[in-house]
Amino acid sequence: MSFGVEVQDLTVEYGRTVALERASLTLAPGAIHGLLGRNGSGKTTLLSVLAAFRRPSAGRVLVDGEDPWENPRVMAGTCLVRESGDVEVDTGMKDTLDYLERARPHFDRDLADRLMDTFELDPRRKPTKLSRGKRSAFGAVVGLATRAELTLFDEVYLGMDAPSRHAFYDALLEDYVEHPRTIVLSSHLIEEIERLLEHVVILDRGGVLLAEDADVLGARGARVTGPGPAVDAFVAGRRVLRREQLGPTVQATVDATLDDAARAEAHAAGLEVGPVDLQSLVVHLTAKEPAR
Known part of the structure; x- marks a missing residue:
């Protein structure tokens, strides 16, 4: 009950604007993937193509081994959830859930009802009458209860x-453990979703900057702190993402995985070595130029 995804040289153009250019990536089935990047990096466009909301300008997209465009089987197993779940805003939420229960093969009405209680949503109300946060919560209910083989959450x-x-995060993780499927989370709140992610894709300016398992990415990057000359000597030859100085003390953020020998070298030089959290790494890697 999981769809894998293969994207090869995907290009999507909106008139003269190129939203994605020759992007390639693989999303393994049965995992939670984080889709990260700055505004305008192409995240929403990529999700729209995977959900067959938009056709590629060039390249190849396969969902569960098939082109998703006008593919009833793949479309039935894919759910893209934007802010309000792409539901009729003038239709009562109960009526929407009734429809989804009939239309979606894996829809769990009991889960939907429990989540409606969790988010304090009155099923008699219409999304158009809800606050922005409540509409988003209803989108989360729709996405989780649908249990689609490929579930895509775009800034939900x-x-x-x-x-x-x-x-929402707790409900997602709990239900995913009991009912594994392929989930993609696109979010700017990286610190909040980091604990959920098994694989991370970072988009930058319409291309794939990196795609790695979360545990590998967690070991990537280091903050080296100490006297300026010693820090500069240690990071020489390594990619420095950020360098900050306060008096004689310098902290350098490097894009490098430091092995035991490198860490021992740093400690021998009187330097402190610390990790770089995922959000900081994404910010530094997608900066137009290294911050100083």
């Missing part, structure tokens, strides 16, 4: 307060 947290966002 928009407008939610912190307790609601964390309730």
Whole structure:
């Protein structure tokens, strides 16, 4: 009950604007993937192509081994959830859930009803009458209860307060453990979703900057702190993403995986070595130029 994804040299153009250019990536089935990047990096466009909302200008996209465009089987197993789940805003939420229960083969009405209670949503109301956060919460309900083989969440947290966002993350993880499927989370709140991710794709300016397992990425990058000359000597030859100085003390963020020998070398030079969190790494890697 999981769809894998293969994208090869995908290009998507909107008139003269190139949203994606020769992007290639693989999303393994049965995993939670993070789709990260700055505004305008192509995240929403990529998800729209995977969900067959938009046709590629060039390149190849396979979902569960098939082109998703006008493919009833693949489309039935794919669910793209934007802010309000792409539902009729003037239709009562109960009616929408009734329809999804009939139309979606794996839809779990009991789960939907429990989540409606969790997010304090009155099923008699219409999305158009809800706050932005409540509409987002309804989108989360739709995406989780549909249990599609490929579930795509595009910034679904928009407008939610912190307790609601964390309730969504907890519900997602709990249901994923019991009912594994392929889930893609696109989000700017990287610190909040980092614990959920098994694989990470970072888009930058319409291309794939990197795609790695989360545990590998977690070991990538280091912050080296100490006297300026010693820090500069240690990072020489390594890619420096950011260098900050306060008096004689310098902290350099490097794009490197430091092995035991490198860490021992740093400690011998009187330097402190610390990790770089995923959000900071994404910020530094996608900066137009290294920050100083």
